[in-house]
Structures are given as structure tokens and as C-alpha cells.
Amino acid sequence: MADQEVVVMVGLQAAGKSTYCARVFGLSHEVVSKDRLRNNGRPQRRQMRLIQEALERGRSVVVDNTNASCQDRAPLIEIAHRFGARVRAVYLDTPVLLCDERNAQRPDKQRVPEVGLFSTRKIFVAPSVEEGFDEVEVIRS
Ligand SMILES: Nc1ncnc2c1ncn2[C@@H]1O[C@H](COP(=O)(O)OP(=O)(O)OP(=O)(O)O)[C@@H](O)[C@H]1O
Ligand SMILES: [Mg+2]
Structure with a gap:
């Protein structure tokens, strides 16, 4: 599918990723999150399998984790490109003190x-096109 994509959410805990995901991608993308795989012994492996299965079915995917380092993001970029899908980072650049406040509430x-x-x-390392993203969108609170 020409417009198939993998969206990689990036942001600290309580930055607002899941809220944003539900609002923006809830109907169009399959949401994959390691938070939903807590009772799985190998969450990384399971996550990659779920992404692959969605891509094989022609779906777009959004990966809703902190995805804080380049190492976290590299396999997501790789699998997207392997399936000929676009890969886009959506970076919720929420100040840590605001995250802390939202988390406390x-x-x-x-x-x-x-x-x-x-x-x-x-x-944490901010996502960039240099690491392989086709696009990086920054959302500031
Ligand atoms: N734009 C916003 N303005 C104010 N509050 C928000 C906003 N987005 C999310 N919140 C609130 O902040 C809290 C954290 O949001 P959310 O669960 O979406 O964060 P998250 O990035 O998914 O966190 P985690 O990494 O822990 O899953 C929630 O209580 C949510 O209602
Ligand atoms: Mg969340």
C-alpha cells in the first residue's frame, strides 16, 4: 500500500503520547505499545511481531512507547523500510516538569x-531525519 506508514511516538512518560495517539491515529492506525505487553516474557520480540503482522495486512501502525533512544527506534525504522512503508516520528516535546506534574495527577x-x-x-535523544526518519514532527505543549 503506497500510503502505508509506521509512526513512532517519542516522548517522556506522561508527555501525552497515548492521548495524542488515540485522538489522531485511533481510527486509522493499529496501535502497538509495550505497555500492553507487560505480561509477555519478551515484549520487544512480541512488539516487532505485532508490527510485522499489521504491515503484512496492509495496515499502518503507530508505536506508542517512550522510544527515547536511537537504539529503541532503529528496529522500527528498519522494519518500516523493509516493508516499503514511510516512517515518521511524532515527538511530544513536553517539558520534564510538566510531565512530572501530569504524572502526579x-x-x-x-x-x-x-x-x-x-x-x-x-x-533521551531527540529523533532526527539523520537516523532514518522520512519526517519528524515536533509537538510542543
Ligand atoms: N495536551 C494535554 N494537555 C493536558 N494534559 C494532557 C495532555 N495530553 C495528555 N494529558 C494528560 O497527561 C497525562 C499523561 O498523558 P498520556 O497518558 O497520554 O502520556 P504518555 O506519554 O502516553 O505516558 P506514558 O509514557 O507513561 O504512557 C494523562 O493524565 C493525560 O490526561
Ligand atoms: Mg502512554
């Missing part, structure tokens, strides 16, 4: 440990 079950947010920030 989440209901108990959805709140992530604060240390996780700050450790993700440490390894």
Missing part, C-alpha cells in the same frame, strides 16, 4: 515511578 494505576521519568530523560 494520574490515577494510581496509571502513575509511573518518578525515577523512571528522570532516568528516561537521561538517555
